[in-house]
Amino acid sequence: MDLSTFLVQCLNAIQYGLLLFLLASGLTLIFGIMGVINLAHGSFYMIGAYLAFALAPYFVDQFLLMLLVGTLLAAAFGFALEWAFFSFLYRREHLQQVLMTYALILVFEEARSLLLGNDVHGVQPPAWLAGSIALGELMSYPVYRLFASAACLVVAALLYFVVNRTKLGMMVRAGASNRDMVRGLGIDIRLLYRGVFAAGVALAALAGMIAAPMSSVYPGMGGGVLIVCFVVVVIGGIGSISGALVASLLVGFVDTFGKVFFSELSGIGIYLLMAIVLVWRPEGLMKRGH
Amino acid sequence: MLAPLSRALPLLVLLALAALPAMLSPYLMDLTVKILVSAIFALSLQLLVGTTGLVSLGHAAFLGIGAYVTVLGSPQGEGASLWWLLPAAVAGAAAYALFVGALSLRTRGVYFIMVTLAFAQMAYFVFHDTKLGGGSDGIYLYVRPTLALGGVQLLDLENKRHVYALVLASLAFTWGLLALLLRSRFGHALQGIRVNEARMRAVGFRTYGYKLAAFVIAGALAGLAGCLLAIQDGVVNPELLSWHESGAVLLMIILGGLGPLRGAVVGALAFTLLKELFASEGLVGPLAAHWQMTLGFTIIAFVALLPRGLVGIRWRKAATP
Numbered sequence: 134m135d136l137s138t139f140l141v142q143c144l145n146a147i148q149y150g151l152l153l154f155l156l157a158s159g160l161t162l163i164f165g166i167m168g169v170i171n172l173a174h175g176s177f178y179m180i181g182a183y184l185a186f187a188l189a190p191y192f193v194d195q196f197l198l199m200l201l202v203g204t205l206l207a208a209a210f211g212f213a214l215e216w217a218f219f220s221f222l223y224r225r226e227h228l229q230q231v232l233m234t235y236a237l238i239l240v241f242e243e244a245r246s247l248l249l250g251n252d253v254h255g256v257q258p259p260a261w262l263a264g265s266i267a268l269g270e271l272m273s274y275p276v277y278r279l280f281a282s283a284a285c286l287v288v289a290a291l292l293y294f295v296v297n298r299t300k301l302g303m304m305v306r307a308g309a310s311n312r313d314m315v316r317g318l319g320i321d322i323r324l325l326y327r328g329v330f331a332a333g334v335a336l337a338a339l340a341g342m343i344a345a346p347m348s349s350v351y352p353g354m355g356g357g358v359l360i361v362c363f364v365v366v367v368i369g370g371i372g373s374i375s376g377a378l379v380a381s382l383l384v385g386f387v388d389t390f391g392k393v394f395f396s397e398l399s400g401i402g403i404y405l406l407m408a409i410v411l412v413w414r415p416e417g418l419m420k421r422g423h
Numbered sequence: 424m425l426a427p428l429s430r431a432l433p434l435l436v437l438l439a440l441a442a443l444p445a446m447l448s449p450y451l452m453d454l455t456v457k458i459l460v461s462a463i464f465a466l467s468l469q470l471l472v473g474t475t476g477l478v479s480l481g482h483a484a485f486l487g488i489g490a491y492v493t494v495l496g497s498p499q500g501e502g503a504s505l506w507w508l509l510p511a512a513v514a515g516a517a518a519y520a521l522f523v524g525a526l527s528l529r530t531r532g533v534y535f536i537m538v539t540l541a542f543a544q545m546a547y548f549v550f551h552d553t554k555l556g557g558g559s560d561g562i563y564l565y566v567r568p569t570l571a572l573g574g575v576q577l578l579d580l581e582n583k584r585h586v587y588a589l590v591l592a593s594l595a596f597t598w599g600l601l602a603l604l605l606r607s608r609f610g611h612a613l614q615g616i617r618v619n620e621a622r623m624r625a626v627g628f629r630t631y632g633y634k635l636a637a638f639v640i641a642g643a644l645a646g647l648a649g650c651l652l653a654i655q656d657g658v659v660n661p662e663l664l665s666w667h668e669s670g671a672v673l674l675m676i677i678l679g680g681l682g683p684l685r686g687a688v689v690g691a692l693a694f695t696l697l698k699e700l701f702a703s704e705g706l707v708g709p710l711a712a713h714w715q716m717t718l719g720f721t722i723i724a725f726v727a728l729l730p731r732g733l734v735g736i737r738w739r740k741a742a743t744p
Contacts, residue, residue, distance in 0.1 A: 170533045172670075221727065227533055228478050232677055233726045235670040239719035247713065360544045360666065363537040371533065400548030404541055408526050411538065415529040 137272040142389055148278050150385025151285035155340035156358060157365040157377045158292060159333030165309045165372025166329050169222055172234035175359030176241040177334045181207060181341020182350045183245060186254045196259035200284075203342050204335045211334025215327045223326070242352065251352050258346040281343050288339065289378065296374060305329060309372050361388075364403050368410045370417025379418060433685070437595055444587050452583060453655075458695045459590045460651050463597045465675040465687035467644035470601060472673065473682040474610065475637045476617030480536045480669050481523065481543030485516040485642040487664030488546065489649025491556050492516075494564045494659050505570040505578065505589075512650035513643045519546065520642020524635045540666055551661040561660025564653055580654050590651050597644055601684055604640070613637050674722065680734030689733050697721065 160174045184203045192199035218237065222230050257263075258277040265273040296302040308315045308325055316322045348354075365384050369376030384403050391402035410418065440459075444452060464486055471477045492515040497503040527538040550556045567580035570589075578585045604610045612633050615623045623630050653659050662668070671694065679690020700706055701714035701721075710717055 164533065170536060218723065225726075227536060228472070228673075228677065228681075229726050231478065231480060231536065231670075232674060233723060235674070236719040236722035236726070239715040239722075243713045243716035243719070247716075356666070360541055364541050367530075367534060367537050367541065397553050398549075400552045401545050404545035404548075407538070407541055411526050411529055415534075 137268050137270075140268060141272050141274055142393055143386075144274060144278065144282070146386040146389035147382065148282045148285075148385075149389060150382035151282050151289065152340050152344055153358075153361060153365055153384060154289060154378050154381035155285055155336050155343075157362045157369070157381055158289075158374050159336035160362050161366050161369070161372055161374065161377050162305070162309075162329055163333045164366070166305060166312075167219075167223060167326050168312075169219060170227055170230050170234070171219075171333075172231060172359065173237040173241065174333070174337055174362060175355030175357075176238050177207065177211070177337035177355070178341040178344075178358050179245065179353075179355035180210075180241065181338030182256075182345040182348075182354060183249055183341075184338060185256050185342040185345035186350045187249070189256055194259070196262070200339065200342055204339045207338030208331040208335035210338075211331035212327055214334065215330040219330060220323070220326075238355070241355075245352065253349050253351040255349050256345040277346055281347065284343055285340075288336070292336075292374065361403065364407050366417075367407055368418060370419045373417070373419045376417055376419030433598060437591070440591055444584050449583070452587065454695070454699065456583075456587055456590050456655050458692050459594050460648055460655060461672070461675065461691035461695055462688045463590075463594050463651065464645055464648035464672050465679070465691040466594075466597050466601055466684060467641045467648065468672050469676050469682075469684060469687040470604070470613075470637055470644070471641045472676060473686065474605065474617065475613045475634060477528075477634060477638070478536050478673070479527075479539040479638075479641075480666065480673065481539035481541070482641070482645055482672055483666070483668035484523070484543035484546040484664050485520055485645035486649040486652065486668065486672075487550065487659070487661070488519050489513065489516040489646030490653035490659040490663055491550060491649075492646070493568075493650040493653040494562055495556065497564055497566065497568060499565050502566045502569040502580070505568045505580070508568050509647070509650055512653075513646045516646020516649060517639050517643035520639045520645075521635070524638030524642070528631060528634050528638065540669065543664060543666060543669055547661055547664040547666075550664060556659070556661070559661055561658055561662075564657045564659070567654055567657065586651075586655055590655070593647060593651060597647065598684060598688075600644075605684070609633070609636070678725065678733060683734055686734045693733060 156174065156178055159177075160171060163169055163171050163174075181203065184206065185199070188199050188203055192202070218233065222233055258275075262277045262280050265275045266279070267273050294302075296305060304315065304320055304325055307318075308320075308322065308329075312322065315325075361384065365377060365380045368383065369378075369380030383406065387402045387406050388399070391399035395402070440455075443455060447455065464482075467485075468479065468482050471479050471482070489512040492512040493508060496508050496511055523539065523542040527535055527542065530538055551559050556562055567586075569576060569580060570578035578589055580586050580589065605614075612623065612628055615628070616630050616633060620630050649663070652663070675690035675694040676687050677690070678693050679688065680686030698714065698718065701717040702711050704711040707714075707717070
C-alpha cells in the first residue's frame with residue numbers, strides 16, 4: 134500500500150468514525166442519563182437519511198439550511214416521541230424497554246414504507262461540495278467526505294462545549310451520575326430528559342442526513358448501524374462521551390482497514406475488537422468510576 | 424384440586440398434540456410444526472431470561488448455527504443420518520454459546536444485552552459475507568435426513584408426519600429436561616442468581632460458572648430448534664441469525680410470561696398466531712401488507728398494559744378471590 138492510498142483510507146476511517154460518533158453519543162447520552170436502552174436509535178438515522186431525500190428538492194442551493202431544518206424537525210419529533218412512548222419506560226425493566234423500542238422499529242419501518250415506498254434512493258451532494266481534491270498523482274478524494282468529517286467535528290466540539298462548559302451540561306452530567314439527587318435539587322428532570330432525548334434523536338438524524346449523499350438511502354439502513362453503535366458504546370463505556378469518541382474512531386479504523394486487508398471477513402473485525410476489549414476491560418475503555 | 428390438574432396439563436397437551444396430525448390440513452400441519460419449533464426455541468431462551476435473569480438479544484445466532492450445521496452436514500445425494508446430524512447441530516450451537524457466553528458474561532445488565540446482540544451479528548456476517556453457507560441467498564437442504572436403528576428406518580423426514588413426530592418428541596424432551604433442571608439444585612441456584620446474585624456469591628456459589636452453564640444449555644437447545652427448523656423449511660439463510668429473530672423470540676417469552684415453562688409455549692403459540700393473523704389478507708384486509716405496523720402497535724400496547732404476560736392474566740385472577 135503506497136502512501137496516498139494509506140492517506141485516503143485514513144481519511145475514510147476518520148470520516149466513518151466521526152459519523153459513528155454522532156450516532157453513538159446520542160445513544161450513550163440517552164442510556165447514561167435516562168437509563169433507557171434504545172433499539173430504535175438506528176431508525177432515527179434512517180429517518181434522517183430519508184429526511185435528506187425528502188427535503189432536498191426544497192433546498193436546492195441551501196444544503197446547510199437543509200441540515201438545520203432537518204435537525205430541528207428531528208428534535209421536535211424526538212420531543213414528541215419521548216412524551217408519547219418513552220416517558221413511561223424509565224421505571225420499567227430493560228427487558229420492556231427492549232421490547233417497546235423493538236416495536237417502534239417495526240412501526241417506523243412500515244411508516245417509511247407507507248410514506249416513501251421501498252425503493253433505494255440517491256441524494257446528490259450540493260454543487261459546491263461535489264468535486265474532489267487530487268491527492269498525489271493518481272488518487273483523489275471527494276470534497277463532500279471532507280465536509281462530512283468537518284461537520285461532524287464541529288458538532289462534536291459543540292457537544293463537548295455544551296456538556297462540559299454550560300449550566301445545562303452540568304445538569305445533564307449531574308443527571309447521569311445521580312438522578313434522584315438532581316430531582317431533589319429542584320431541577321425539572323422530566324424536561325431535562327425530554328431535551329436530552331430530543332438531542333439524541335437530532336444527532337442521529339443529522340448523522341443520517343450527512344451520510345445520505347455518501348451512501349444510498351435504503352430500507353433497513355438503521356439496523357446495521359445500530360449494532361455498530363452498540364459496539365462503540367460497549368468499547369467506550371456507557372454514558373461516556375469521550376469514550377464514545379475514542380471508540381468510534383477505533384471502530385472506524387478497524388472497519389476501514391479490515392475492508393482493505395481482509396475483504397471477505399471484514400464484517401467480523403469490529404466484533405473481535407469488542408471481544409478483546411471485553412477480555413481486557415469489561416467496563417469499557419473510559420468508564421467513569423462509580 | 425387445581426394443583427394435580429395443572430401438573431398433568433403438559434401431559435394432556437402432549438397427548439392432544441400427538442393426535443392432531445390425523446385431523447389437520449397440510450397448511451395447519453405446517454403452522455403447528457412452526458409453533459412447536461418456536462416453542463422449543465422460546466423454552467431455550469426462557470432458561471436464560473426467565474430463570475436466570477440474563478436478557479440475551481442474540482439468541483437467534485444459536486438457532487441459525489444449528490440450522491446451518493444441519494444443512495451443511497447433509498450430503499446432496501442422500502439423506503444424512505439423524506443420529507449424528509442432530510448432535511452435531513446441537514454441539515455447533517453449544518460451542519458458539521460457550522464462546523459468546525464466556526465473553527459476554529463478563530458484563531451485566533444493558534451491556535450484556537448489547538454484547539450478545541453484537542456477537543450474534545458477528546455470526547450473521549460470517550454466513551452473510553462468506554461463501555461458506557451460500558452468502559445472503561442461503562442454501563437448500565436437498566435431501567432431508569433419516570433415522571434408522573439396526574437397519575429399520577424409524578423416520579424418513581421427507582414425510583411431513585415424521586417431521587411432526589420428531590418435532591413433538593423434541594419439544595417433550597426439551598420441556599422434560601428444563602422441568603428437571605428447574606427442580607434440581609442447579610436450577611435453584613440459577614433462580615437465586617436472578618433474584619440476588621450478590622447474595623448467591625456471598626453464600627459461596629461461583630455464579631459465573633452457573634451462568635455460563637445456563638448460557639451453553641440454552642444455546643444448545645436453540646441449536647436443536649434450528650436443526651428442526653432447517654428440516655422443516657428445507658432452506659436456511661442468514662436472516663435466521665438476524666436480530667429481528669432474536670427480538671421475536673424474546674417477545675414470545677414476554678408475551679407468554681417470564682419464568683414458567685408454559686409461558687414460553689403459550690408465547691410461541693400467541694406470537695406465531697398473531698403474526699399469521701396480522702399478515703392474513705382474508706382477516707384484516709389491506710392492513711395485511713403492513714403487518715409489521717400492526718404487530719408493532721400491539722407490542723407497544725402489550726408492554727404498556729400487560730407487563731406480566733399472558734400467563735400473568737390468569738395468575739392475577741386466581742390470586743384475587
